[in-house]
């Protein structure tokens with residue numbers, strides 16, 4: 226039998242250099258959620274790197290068993306901060322997934338569903354809102370309760386349905402900037418996201434109010450679109466690049482032009498409130514590094530980007546004074562923690578809210594099993610990881626679970642129901658918003 230031919234992407238000097246950084250020490254194993262579930266080397270970072278190396282040297286075919294272990298990876302990147310050799314595991318797994326996707330022949334139905342979700346729906350906020358309105362009707366007339374009680378859906382569809390939260394009754398109006406309240410401190414552009422806007426509109430509303438309360442005029446560049454995270458997660462690299470270019474145009478050269486900023490050009494900051502989207506937005510410079518028309522613009526865009534926690538911890542001009550009674554635990558978003566390295570700011574902000582008692586998890590760095598579409602395609606493993614997360618949460622006795630990413634937020638709402646916990650899931654800005662509201666009634 227002839228040797229498998231490795232895909233070009235896995236034979237580049239850059240990919241080999243990334244592979245060679247691994248010194249096989251195994252210190253990453255305890256950090257890996259899939260290793261905790263399976264206990265097998267091939268489902269741990271070191272084993273997956275060995276598989277990538279074997280595929281890049283043509284010793285094994287990329288699809289088949291190798292593909293299975295690569296696809297079982299959450300891409301949570303919890304293996305990166307603990308690695309003494311600085312292995313860029315995220316870059317390795319992303320490249321391997323793109324090569325896997327290129328080598329795979331997907332069926333007509335799968336291609337149609339994927340096109341519908343990734344190209345025709347997620348980049349278009351109004352289409353998503355339209356579909357969400359019908360989903361809300363499904364909830365209002367009791368169909369959701371019936372479907373859940375009868376429990377007849379196939380596994381993947383059931384997993385998707387389970388993630389549907391109580392849907393919003395109304396949405397923010399992005400047609401006009403929201404004015405600063407009190408003394409104006411500057412102007413920011415808000416990246417409102419796709420699923421975040423459609424499913425968790427209350428989080429975006431709270432974000433806008435909190436920014437206004439702290440003296441910021443909030444702008445909503447009209448041509449912004451989905452960040453491209455889900456597209457990258459399934460190996461659709463070219464589509465993700467197109468979305469990145471559209472966002473760069475929307476935020477760097479918006480119509481109408483933004484007011485002069487403190488730094489003299491454009492907005493003072495581009496703010497987003499979802500850890501996963503923010504991580505992808507911050508990787509635009511890497512994604513477009515070979516595009517001569519956008520490489521420099523991508524760097525300018527990234528230089529202005531701030532996660533809402535990063536921004537507020539530096540610009541909490543109006544400290545919250547209203548009391549919010551909550552025993553709260555914070556569930557780190559993997560991409561906020563491991564990719565953006567935003568770990569302390571959310572904790573500092575929580576501790577700044579009067580009445581909030583912060584109780585840390587035993588494993589705050591452990592993924593909840595959401596991971597893009599992982600909880601829909603790898604249902605059993607995602608549920609095992611979620612169950613471990615919910616047990617950790619339950620042991621804190623928290624009545625409030627604080628999330629800072631859309632996927633985690635939806636997964637934890639489903640997790641509360643699954644674990645029968647008496648707790649609410651909120652984004653951190655919702656607690657700040659509640660504190661400001663409570664203060665106004667004092």
Ligand code: SF4
Nearest residue numbers: 247248250251253308
């Ligand atoms: S910790 Fe880093 S160097 Fe050690 S096995 Fe894991 S990836 Fe390789």
Ligand code: SF4
Nearest residue numbers: 257298299301302304
């Ligand atoms: S990214 Fe997460 S699931 Fe994948 S190997 Fe690293 S720690 Fe394990």
